[in-house]
Amino acid sequence: MKLHWSPRSPFVRKVMVAAHELGLADRITTQRTVAAMLKPARELMPDNPLAKIPTMVLDDGTVLYDSAVIVEYLDSMAGGGRLIPREGPARWTELRRHALANGFLDLLILWRNERAKGQPMTELIEAFQLKTDAVLKSLEAEAGAIAAAPLGLAQITIAIAGDYMDFRFPEIGWRARCPKLSAWQSGFAERPSMRATPIVDA
């Protein structure tokens, strides 16, 4: 399998952490792809017209995206139900928590793009801050349940969002604001799957 990959993308990292956890990382060949909002990766567009990473190309040519679809595919390769419960309330909780963390990553990336502009739009930055406050409050309120849940797509994505804030938004100060979530995340970040996939500006 070929994965359009970058060491800077938290969505790519989600796929790679899942692959490590499932014992499938050595089945993936990574191809460095630079996909920025202002500079679409033209070489990626034949596989994914949205020019987004991660994008996976299977050996038979089947293309998979986005990151959640790729993780579910890897999970099914490993027998299914390992990172995403197959059914019932556990499945909906996993997918809802993933949607929260994933939507938060989307927000942080839009925020980063906005502040990179010469004249960031004040109302937009304020909206990002307001939503970030609500997300952090919600995650901290749920930190006990998140920590107690089985390893899965939601934990992986929440842990990656924590590292991503450390990397790109230290000024948010999330660890001081979310002590329970931070304590859990610091432990999770020591997993070999997380240590094998650091986000770096390379």
Next chain:
Amino acid sequence: MKLHWSPRSPFVRKVMVAAHELGLADRITTQRTVAAMLKPARELMPDNPLAKIPTMVLDDGTVLYDSAVIVEYLDSMAGGGRLIPREGPARWTELRRHALANGFLDLLILWRNERAKGQPMTELIEAFQLKTDAVLKSLEAEAGAIAAAPLGLAQITIAIAGDYMDFRFPEIGWRARCPKLSAWQSGFAERPSMRATPIVDA
């Protein structure tokens, strides 16, 4: 079930079309929620800190989002496997096509927000145009397979994206550029589920 709802959101429409197709529309109570990128819906944030619609609240208080998660939940209520194949290649094709159409809707909404600003950023608009060209080319190339597929999440989302372009981006001229996709979409748009859920500026 309560659905945070708006008649302007293509993502909300996806949920409502699915509910109609599954015979579940009368189980949903809609609550009008205005969620704009610059004006987060504060009343929505206790249920969804990202302040995004659709957000579903089940009778037992369980909260579900985003739209794909809600559709999968409705599908499971109706027996499962009706709008999203349960497994195998058909599932990956359905989810990949959905991710394409859904990511395209995300792009169109960002584009709309950008052009609403006093000084839209030229490079960003050009990136949106480039990706739109690639998406339309890809969908038109796949139009025969899309039309031949069973009713599902992908067809619903692609058809909604077509109507959304007619509504917000007539200048794209997608019907002239995608005659096969347009012919299929015009037929799909006559389904009672689509006719019952028009997008309107109300």
